[in-house]
Amino acid sequence: MPSMNMIQALNSALDVMLERDPDVLIFGEDVGYFGGVFRVTDKLQQKHGLHRCFDAPISEGGIVSTAIGMGAEGLRPVVEIQFADYILPAYDQLVSEAARLRYRSGGDFTAPITVRSPYGGGIYGGQTHSQSPEAIFAHITGLKTVIPATPYDAKGLLISAIECNDPVIFLEPKRIYNGPFDGHHDRPLKSWKEHPQADVPEGHYIVPLGKSRVVREGSDVTVLAYGTMVYVAEAAISETSIDAELIDLRSIVPLDIDAIVTSVKKTGRCVIVHEASKFGGFGGELTALIEERCFYYLEAPTQRVAGWDTPYPHAFEWDYFPKPSRIVDALEKAIRV
Numbered sequence: 001m002p003s004m005n006m007i008q009a010l011n012s013a014l015d016v017m018l019e020r021d022p023d024v025l026i027f028g029e030d031v032g033y034f035g036g037v038f039r040v041t042d043k044l045q046q047k048h049g050l051h052r053c054f055d056a057p058i059s060e061g062g063i064v065s066t067a068i069g070m071g072a073e074g075l076r077p078v079v080e081i082q083f084a085d086y087i088l089p090a091y092d093q094l095v096s097e098a099a100r101l102r103y104r105s106g107g108d109f110t111a112p113i114t115v116r117s118p119y120g121g122g123i124y125g126g127q128t129h130s131q132s133p134e135a136i137f138a139h140i141t142g143l144k145t146v147i148p149a150t151p152y153d154a155k156g157l158l159i160s161a162i163e164c165n166d167p168v169i170f171l172e173p174k175r176i177y178n179g180p181f182d183g184h185h186d187r188p189l190k191s192w193k194e195h196p197q198a199d200v201p202e203g204h205y206i207v208p209l210g211k212s213r214v215v216r217e218g219s220d221v222t223v224l225a226y227g228t229m230v231y232v233a234e235a236a237i238s239e240t241s242i243d244a245e246l247i248d249l250r251s252i253v254p255l256d257i258d259a260i261v262t263s264v265k266k267t268g269r270c271v272i273v274h275e276a277s278k279f280g281g282f283g284g285e286l287t288a289l290i291e292e293r294c295f296y297y298l299e300a301p302t303q304r305v306a307g308w309d310t311p312y313p314h315a316f317e318w319d320y321f322p323k324p325s326r327i328v329d330a331l332e333k334a335i336r337v
Contacts, residue, residue, distance in 0.1 A: 122175025
């Protein structure tokens with residue numbers, strides 16, 4: 001089984017689906033000849049042709065609206081928005097058209113589109129190339145929102161997204177595009193290729209949407225994370241003697257509520273970690289879900305560790321990132337109560 005980083009795994013997923021389904025096509029800004037700004041679509045145009053992988057004008061609204069029309073006519077477009085920060089011009093199309101099409105047509109039409117976008121920080125991209133907008137999509141009924149943390153999951157989840165008959169927002173954590181990193185420091189792991197989740201099958205397989213992954217089992221406290229923060233949470237847990245159960249959510253819509261409830265009822269405590277700003281972030285929804293379903297099992301208030309409520313900084317990026325030390329503080333606070 002080959003070892004792949006996330007870029008290679010995503011490229012493999014797109015290649016597999018282009019070969020498998022003639023209705024699948026790819027377009028977006030610089031995804032054709034250039035192969036995408038992060039090289040996720042590298043060589044796909046050369047292999048599958050200009051009509052299956054092609055460039056689009058710099059018009060996010062135009063890209064998504066075109067994809068919706070294609071999807072309604074039976075195609076399965078996969079579009080790339082070059083950075084998640086730039087997706088807002090297409091937000092009206094996603095909310096008012098893609099997310100509502102099945103409902104407003106009584107099931108006569110669907111929007112089986114996948115909107116891929118690099119998201120999050122970690123590459124010193126500053127405030128306009130580092131945002132984490134997952135919560136604004138999770139709020140919209142009819143949209144699915146997926147955030148992988150490993151190469152294996154990235155490929156399997158992307159294939160599931162492309163095969164889904166509803167619109168999927170597929171957010172790719174650019175900080176871990178080239179492999180897992182040392183959550184203690186701002187640098188890649190030297191041995192990431194030996195990480196078991198870097199072993200990725202070459203052919204077709206799926207990771208179901210809405211099914212979380214238990215990264216490590218534990219009995220003291222539940223830690224919920226997704227994307228880059230899975231590795232930061234792992235690093236934090238390794239610094240303590242607390243027996244934490246770490247769950248990688250994989251997708252926030254659909255959400256694996258059963259796995260969360262089972263874990264929190266077992267541990268009686270929960271720490272939620274995400275990179276986006278805390279206020280109005282998805283961690284607030286997770287907290288509410290836990291309170292509603294696990295209130296009589298909780299031994300302490302749920303803790304949230306998130307990005308600061310400021311524009312994403314360039315010079316102090318690693319301070320904005322939820323550090324392991326902040327997660328350790330939250331773990332210890334949950335245990336002390």
